[in-house]
């Protein structure tokens with residue numbers, strides 16, 4: 001099972017968009033996916049058009065069972081939604097001794113999923129610390145502009161600091177350049193800069209695309225809303241790149257591979 005937080009302390013860089021498209025794409029590939037919305041803005045439910053009676057607040061604070069809080073989106077894809085009540089959860093958690101590991105404790109030995117994706121809020125607060133200490137991997141969407149590169153450097157440094165302070169091993173598995181503007185030189189230059197600074201981690205970019213921007217309005221990720229458009233193409237490439245990493249980051253897949261039994265097939269999303 002892979003536990004991946006989609007994180008950047010900078011707002012509006014495409015974290016939620018990436019989370020929902022990745023989740024749908026993986027589910028279409030037959031992977032069992034659970035998305036945890038760690039953001040009190042609650043944008044995951046808005047992007048997917050799902051609501052549930054019990055949510056992340058009930059799960060973290062009210063001792064609700066995970067099954068009660070989980071809502072099915074489509075086949076293979078479940079979600080625990082959030083809303084502004086999660087701000088209160090953060091305040092309540094701040095009084096606890098092991099406040100940074102509340103989520104990890106609640107998730108316990110939850111399995112039955114191939115991927116757990118955590119959509120993080122734009123901060124480095126307690127909710128994100130909980131996400132980082134539960135996850136094994138971080139995907140950092142980063143805007144291809146000057147402030148985007150600055151935020152990326154700060155995010156990578158923050159993960160290193162978290163690992164040091166909490167003796168954790170969160171790995172940055174992918175950096176995803178977003179909001180890529182093909183018309184000017186700035187995005188190209190910032191993409192090259194990211195590649196040179198974070199060699200081997202930077203994927204192909206997600207281009208600026210009007211259908212991606214429209215997709216929350218129809219409550220569907222762009223790979224379902226505009227299947228053959230540029231936004232879909234870019235996200236499908238990204239999903240393939242994440243799947244290719246399975247042997248590196250999924251302990252079950254890597255054990256099977258070590259025994260020489262894993263066939264790598266080219267995915268068709």
Ligand SMILES: Nc1ncnc2c1ncn2[C@@H]1O[C@H](COP(=O)(O)OP(=O)(O)OP(=O)(O)O)[C@@H](O)[C@H]1O
Nearest residue numbers: 010011012013014015016017122207208209212213
């Ligand atoms: N490739 C893209 N092209 C055009 N618009 C995009 C693209 N990706 C995301 N957007 C739009 O940009 C806005 C911010 O995206 P999103 O909500 O995914 O970012 P975020 O990092 O999750 O934001 P926050 O930090 O507030 O949680 C949304 O309106 C979204 O529809």
Ligand SMILES: [Mg+2]
Nearest residue numbers: 015016039043
């Ligand atoms: Mg978001």
